[in-house]
Amino acid sequence: MLTQPDFPAYKKLRKRAREVALASSASSALGWDMETYMPPKSLPYRAEQLAWLGGLAHRKFVAAQVGEWIAACEQQGFAADSDEGANVREWRRMYDRATKVPTRLVEKLERTRATAGQAWKKARQDSSFALFKPHLDKLLAIAKQMADCWGFKESPYDALMDGYEPGATASQVKQLFAELEPVIASVLAAARVKSESVSANLLDGHYPVAAQQAFNRKVAEAIGFDFQAGRIDTTTHPFCETLGAGDCRLTTRYNEANFVQSLYGVIHEAGHGMYEQGLPAGEFGMPNGKAVSLGIHESQSRLWENHVGRGPEFWEYWHPVACEHFPDLKRLSPAQITAAVNRVTPSFIRVEADQVTYDLHIALRFDIETKLVEGQLKTADVPAYWNERFEKMFGLKVPKDSEGCLQDVHWSHGLMGYFATYTLGNLNAAQLMGRAAVEIPELSGKLARGEYQPLLAWLREKIHSKGSRHTPGELIRLATGEPTGVRSHADYLRAKFAA
Amino acid sequence: MLTQPDFPAYKKLRKRAREVALASSASSALGWDMETYMPPKSLPYRAEQLAWLGGLAHRKFVAAQVGEWIAACEQQGFAADSDEGANVREWRRMYDRATKVPTRLVEKLERTRATAGQAWKKARQDSSFALFKPHLDKLLAIAKQMADCWGFKESPYDALMDGYEPGATASQVKQLFAELEPVIASVLAAARVKSESVSANLLDGHYPVAAQQAFNRKVAEAIGFDFQAGRIDTTTHPFCETLGAGDCRLTTRYNEANFVQSLYGVIHEAGHGMYEQGLPAGEFGMPNGKAVSLGIHESQSRLWENHVGRGPEFWEYWHPVACEHFPDLKRLSPAQITAAVNRVTPSFIRVEADQVTYDLHIALRFDIETKLVEGQLKTADVPAYWNERFEKMFGLKVPKDSEGCLQDVHWSHGLMGYFATYTLGNLNAAQLMGRAAVEIPELSGKLARGEYQPLLAWLREKIHSKGSRHTPGELIRLATGEPTGVRSHADYLRAKFAA
Numbered sequence: 001m002l003t004q005p006d007f008p009a010y011k012k013l014r015k016r017a018r019e020v021a022l023a024s025s026a027s028s029a030l031g032w033d034m035e036t037y038m039p040p041k042s043l044p045y046r047a048e049q050l051a052w053l054g055g056l057a058h059r060k061f062v063a064a065q066v067g068e069w070i071a072a073c074e075q076q077g078f079a080a081d082s083d084e085g086a087n088v089r090e091w092r093r094m095y096d097r098a099t100k101v102p103t104r105l106v107e108k109l110e111r112t113r114a115t116a117g118q119a120w121k122k123a124r125q126d127s128s129f130a131l132f133k134p135h136l137d138k139l140l141a142i143a144k145q146m147a148d149c150w151g152f153k154e155s156p157y158d159a160l161m162d163g164y165e166p167g168a169t170a171s172q173v174k175q176l177f178a179e180l181e182p183v184i185a186s187v188l189a190a191a192r193v194k195s196e197s198v199s200a201n202l203l204d205g206h207y208p209v210a211a212q213q214a215f216n217r218k219v220a221e222a223i224g225f226d227f228q229a230g231r232i233d234t235t236t237h238p239f240c241e242t243l244g245a246g247d248c249r250l251t252t253r254y255n256e257a258n259f260v261q262s263l264y265g266v267i268h269e270a271g272h273g274m275y276e277q278g279l280p281a282g283e284f285g286m287p288n289g290k291a292v293s294l295g296i297h298e299s300q301s302r303l304w305e306n307h308v309g310r311g312p313e314f315w316e317y318w319h320p321v322a323c324e325h326f327p328d329l330k331r332l333s334p335a336q337i338t339a340a341v342n343r344v345t346p347s348f349i350r351v352e353a354d355q356v357t358y359d360l361h362i363a364l365r366f367d368i369e370t371k372l373v374e375g376q377l378k379t380a381d382v383p384a385y386w387n388e389r390f391e392k393m394f395g396l397k398v399p400k401d402s403e404g405c406l407q408d409v410h411w412s413h414g415l416m417g418y419f420a421t422y423t424l425g426n427l428n429a430a431q432l433m434g435r436a437a438v439e440i441p442e443l444s445g446k447l448a449r450g451e452y453q454p455l456l457a458w459l460r461e462k463i464h465s466k467g468s469r470h471t472p473g474e475l476i477r478l479a480t481g482e483p484t485g486v487r488s489h490a491d492y493l494r495a496k497f498a499a
Numbered sequence: 500m501l502t503q504p505d506f507p508a509y510k511k512l513r514k515r516a517r518e519v520a521l522a523s524s525a526s527s528a529l530g531w532d533m534e535t536y537m538p539p540k541s542l543p544y545r546a547e548q549l550a551w552l553g554g555l556a557h558r559k560f561v562a563a564q565v566g567e568w569i570a571a572c573e574q575q576g577f578a579a580d581s582d583e584g585a586n587v588r589e590w591r592r593m594y595d596r597a598t599k600v601p602t603r604l605v606e607k608l609e610r611t612r613a614t615a616g617q618a619w620k621k622a623r624q625d626s627s628f629a630l631f632k633p634h635l636d637k638l639l640a641i642a643k644q645m646a647d648c649w650g651f652k653e654s655p656y657d658a659l660m661d662g663y664e665p666g667a668t669a670s671q672v673k674q675l676f677a678e679l680e681p682v683i684a685s686v687l688a689a690a691r692v693k694s695e696s697v698s699a700n701l702l703d704g705h706y707p708v709a710a711q712q713a714f715n716r717k718v719a720e721a722i723g724f725d726f727q728a729g730r731i732d733t734t735t736h737p738f739c740e741t742l743g744a745g746d747c748r749l750t751t752r753y754n755e756a757n758f759v760q761s762l763y764g765v766i767h768e769a770g771h772g773m774y775e776q777g778l779p780a781g782e783f784g785m786p787n788g789k790a791v792s793l794g795i796h797e798s799q800s801r802l803w804e805n806h807v808g809r810g811p812e813f814w815e816y817w818h819p820v821a822c823e824h825f826p827d828l829k830r831l832s833p834a835q836i837t838a839a840v841n842r843v844t845p846s847f848i849r850v851e852a853d854q855v856t857y858d859l860h861i862a863l864r865f866d867i868e869t870k871l872v873e874g875q876l877k878t879a880d881v882p883a884y885w886n887e888r889f890e891k892m893f894g895l896k897v898p899k900d901s902e903g904c905l906q907d908v909h910w911s912h913g914l915m916g917y918f919a920t921y922t923l924g925n926l927n928a929a930q931l932m933g934r935a936a937v938e939i940p941e942l943s944g945k946l947a948r949g950e951y952q953p954l955l956a957w958l959r960e961k962i963h964s965k966g967s968r969h970t971p972g973e974l975i976r977l978a979t980g981e982p983t984g985v986r987s988h989a990d991y992l993r994a995k996f997a998a
Contacts, residue, residue: 025544033742042745046746052522229538244541
């Protein structure tokens, strides 16, 4: 009798998935090169290479045979908790998402994104929402059509979010924000008072790029990023990209007046990178070898960036090393640096936000996105709605739309249903870190001695090694004993910022 | 009536060629990354990506349909001197080369190369020909079988050489070496006397990598390498690789004790790069958009490296600029630097050879290769034959095979029929430069003022813009008025080294 992995349709699916991965990882490699080293005149041809590889990977995966193989595997009835069952579940989800939308709608999205991206850049530059509105209208209409194609129970937003966070729903996320917002409001008041004593330019100085690179590399290596299977390069917009099995590359940017931006950028991206490096290597290209969701991915980057990197132990260990690279830092104590990197002050720009106000930015976007998709808000009313809500939440009057509703690139890329994953990442990070502190003896002491291996090993076991074996919700429940919730993050914020 | 470019089979061939180019240029990009920035642990997966893309490009091109389309175009009878005729001629040549060899023989070559490459490294390290001999036997047997598959009139070597230098024959190259060798012998005697007064370590000093990079870039930009469509990176083995339309990348290596290695390496590779950058851009992937042969490619690199870079005018112009980057150079005059970079002294290693003895290295390899392929020499006799001939030609006793017949990587890669293209490059370079000096008014004065544009424009018109429109022999005849011959190079060597 055939064992389950030898079931013919299952073997064919694995082979096809491996081939799709070859094409899409080649795309990733070309995309990485485009962002890092590619000379400008090759852009049109590179676009053609990427379109060709993307089309190839897509056609290979949406082929009718693939649907038949998936159906045959479902007929076979693999146990839901088996490797095979998990792969088939994810293949089904991905196949349905890829095939239920007609090709012409996908192509329409691609075309609309291309022009919307250009329009958004101009609109943000001129701070003119009017320039972007017609594009947002089109993208919103396409998103709604796609949601209809995919189908949903409660809200069309659920169908969109499922592309980034399988199983998450708008009503569930709404509930999380409803619990989180008042917590943040109360923490914020206390945190602002505490931060008043910390000068905004305490860390300002001269930090040569080469010294930052050397220090960042030491930190990334120490927390566990494997430079034999990855690297760090420089780009305007930092990212983490996997180019193939054993090849995960981070990027960062440098500000010579302050080393903090590149350092925490690297720790954040290394968090993503260590997740990728910890996925089951032999399963590259299979669902079980893939990161399960953006919310889980973001939990890894936030955990290392904020819970570890901005934690009370971090500068105790790293201060002397940092002083070797940046002699100016000798003037500050570890506690002063810790206070500086945890300074809380409401501001307009999400990507510059502190840890307390960050999720308020997300709450606002999530509220607007769901209202747009569910038809409760018109695009024309976005700026006024944004500004009014922003003032209520942050106590700041938005001076212009480029610092308000035009600041983020996501909508112009047609990414709707994406923002909430940032907050899910924060919630998951707090929950995982809380659980790790229970399960790893003396975790705080270890972190203060620069011993990161036990924490990484714990994350490897609980999260990284699981790939997409479980849904994100189930994965967090298995790792922490409870579903994604607000409690751990709320406790953490209170203890750290309002104690 | 259909115009020729609209002939259906021709249009299909263009479309297919474009797709093959997309796959193979993606391979080139991944290959470049592998040599420059790839982290080591991703090697196995990168090999899988490259094998997949290579297989895809191969299958797309050798498909039976492609043969039918080529045959239909041949039936249609495009004029031999039309764009269409030239493309079809090259497609036919490439298609026959790709399809006449059975797949199992190609696979056998791949497997044999892989182990032979490892064995050669060890053999060279231990200077043990015995370690490499069994692999050379296998590779030679495969090369002969392939030559039989491709077919030939006079010598199986012709079939092998045709892969690198379409239309060239062993007997023609033999004749060239027969004329060239006595010229070199007589020039060498005089050149050695002249070089005795030049100290071997005249240029030794400390040249920081960053200063070398800055200076090399200035030179490469000045001669015409377009950094908007290319770049320079660092690798152990310098190369020039085209990653797509508008994307040609050079690499070099640095020796901080002497800037000459990286500088002339960059000028050489930039010569290759400017050829690639000057090919008809819209024809990327078509034969008419491709470099026609290695001998023509090498003519471009040698022309810029030797005729321009080691010419009498070069340091007149660059000396003050070089002194800005390398203040130590102020102690030397332009004439002294020129003499140092043109020092002639026989030595064992081809890649370190001066301009006079270089072609003797090639003559020796060509002689051995043809004798091996034609069955006049046994592999077991290669070391003895090499050493005996080397001593006659160079007046030096080869101390060990690692400095003799084991020094070059080519045979271990299964590259047979390749070496002669280096000398064809030298002959073509001298012939082109001779013609350019006639057709461009005051060329020498222009070079002395750092005005390289007229020379580049002339090469663009005569060589680069032609792609594979003509056979290499015809291209040189059209550009210089005569077929590739020894006279120009002989005159040049005599004038430069024995005057």
